[in-house]
Amino acid sequence: MEKSSRLYEDRIKNAGKTPVEKASWSSVASLAGFTACLVAAGAFCISSGQVAVGIGLIVFGIVPCLAIIAMANNVVTQFMDGTRGAFFPQASAESFGPEAEKAFAIANKALSKPELAVAEANRKTESAATKAWFDDVRTSFDEVSITSEDGLRLVGHLLESNPRSANWLIYAHGFGGGWKNGLGIARHFAERGYNLLFIDMRAQGDSGGTVIGGGHLERRDLVQWCRWLAERSDEGSGIVLMGSSLGGAAALEAAGEKDLPQQVKAVVSDSAFADFWNEAIHAMGTLGANGKALPAHPLLDVVRLILRSRKGGYDIAEPSAVAAIAHAQAPVLIIHGADDQLVAPYNAVRLDEAATAAGIDHELLQVPSAGHCCAAMADPELYYGTIFGFIDRH
Incomplete structure (x- = not known):
C-alpha cells in the first residue's frame, strides 16, 4: 500500500532510532564491585561477632551475581547455539507451509x-x-x-x-x-x-x-x-x-x-x-526470554564475557x-x-x-x-x- 506523506517518510527514517551504544566492561566491573563490597562487609560483620548480619550480606551479594551468570549461560546456549534460538528474529526454515x-x-x-x-x-x-x-x-x-x-x-x-x-x-x-x-x-x-x-x-x-x-x-x-x-x-x-x-x-x-x-x-x-551489539540490546529489550523483555545490562555484558571464553566463541561487540x-x-x-x-x-x-x-x-x-x-x-x-x-x- 502506498504511503507518501512527509510524516510517514520521517517516521520510517527514524523508526526504532535509539542511541547507538559502544560496548564496555563497566557493567561487569560494577557487578563485580557490588558483589565484592557486600562479601567484604559480610566478612567484617562475621569477624565482629554479627554472624547473622554478615551471612545475610554475603548471600545478598553472591546470589544476584550467580543468578545473572546463570541467566547469561542460558542466553549463550539459546540464542548463540545453532541448535536452539529464542532471542533473535527467527527465520522459517521453509518458504511455504x-x-x-x-x-x-x-x-x-x-x-x-x-x-x-x-x-x-x-x-x-x-x-x-x-x-x-x-x-x-x-x-x-x-x-x-x-x-x-x-x-x-x-x-x-x-x-x-x-x-x-x-x-x-x-x-x-x-x-x-x-x-x-x-x-x-x-x-x-x-x-x-x-x-x-x-x-x-x-x-x-x-x-x-x-x-x-x-x-x-x-x-x-x-x-x-x-x-x-x-x-x-x-x-x-x-x-x-x-x-x-x-x-x-x-x-x-x-x-x-x-x-x-x-x-x-x-x-x-x-x-x-x-x-550485532546494538541489535542484541534491542532484541533483549523487545524479544527477551520467551517473550519477556530483559534489561540488557549487565546481563548482555556477562553473555559477552562468557562467549569470549567459549571454544569457538567470539566477542559479540565485534x-x-x-x-x-x-x-x-x-x-x-x-x-x-x-x-x-x-x-x-x-x-x-x-x-x-x-x-x-x-x-x-x-x-x-x-x-x-x-x-x-x-x-x-x-x-x-x-x-x-x-x-x-x-x-x-x-
Whole structure:
C-alpha cells in the first residue's frame, strides 16, 4: 500500500532510532564491585561477632551475581547455539507451509489489517508459484560442501538452472532458517537466467558448528563460498551475493573483505542489522526470554564475557556491518521493511549513512508496509524490480 506523506517518510527514517551504544566492561566491573563490597562487609560483620548480619550480606551479594551468570549461560546456549534460538528474529526454515506462515505473521504484526491483507495476498501468490517451481527442480539441486577456515564443514545447495549463463546468486539465510528459506528469491533469480548456490550458514541446517557468529564469523564463510564458486566458474562469471537478516549482515561484512573475488558484482542486503551489539540490546529489550523483555545490562555484558571464553566463541561487540560497508569491494543494495519491528529500520539508515560517508556505490530501498524480511511480499514488483535494476546497472 502506498504511503507518501512527509510524516510517514520521517517516521520510517527514524523508526526504532535509539542511541547507538559502544560496548564496555563497566557493567561487569560494577557487578563485580557490588558483589565484592557486600562479601567484604559480610566478612567484617562475621569477624565482629554479627554472624547473622554478615551471612545475610554475603548471600545478598553472591546470589544476584550467580543468578545473572546463570541467566547469561542460558542466553549463550539459546540464542548463540545453532541448535536452539529464542532471542533473535527467527527465520522459517521453509518458504511455504505452516512454519513459514507463522514466521510471516510474527514479522508483520505491526501492520494494519488492510496492509496485512495486501501482504498476505502477495504471499499466497508468491508461495504457490515458488512451490510449483521447486517441485519441478527439487531433485536437480546438488549438495556441495567446503571447509571453513576454522575447520567446519559448510554445506551448500547448488542448482545450475541456466547452464549457459555465467551469472550466479549466492544466498545466505537468517537466524533459525535454512537454505530453503530463500526459495522465493531463488525462483525469481532462476527466471532471470541465474544459477543458484544457497547455503546453510554455520551452526544451522546441515552445516557444522555450534556457535552462530552474528555475521562476523560467517563473513569469512561467505568469502570462501564466493572464491569456491569463482574458481569453478568461467573467468567472466558474475556473482551476486545476497543475504537476509543475519545473512544480510554477513554479506555486508563479507563485502568489506579485501580478498572478496572480483567476480562478485553486487551485494544485496535485506533486513540486516547495522551492528550485532546494538541489535542484541534491542532484541533483549523487545524479544527477551520467551517473550519477556530483559534489561540488557549487565546481563548482555556477562553473555559477552562468557562467549569470549567459549571454544569457538567470539566477542559479540565485534560484528559490525556498518563498519564493513565503508570498505565494500562491490556495489551494495540495502533493503529494509519500513515496518520492521524486529530489526528496526534505522539500521538501514545507519548503513546508508556509513556507505555515503565512505563514497561507496550503493542504494537504499525502504519498502512501506513491510515487516522483517517481508519486503518481497509487501511489494514484489518494487522489490525485485529494484534488485534486478540495481544489478543490471552494475
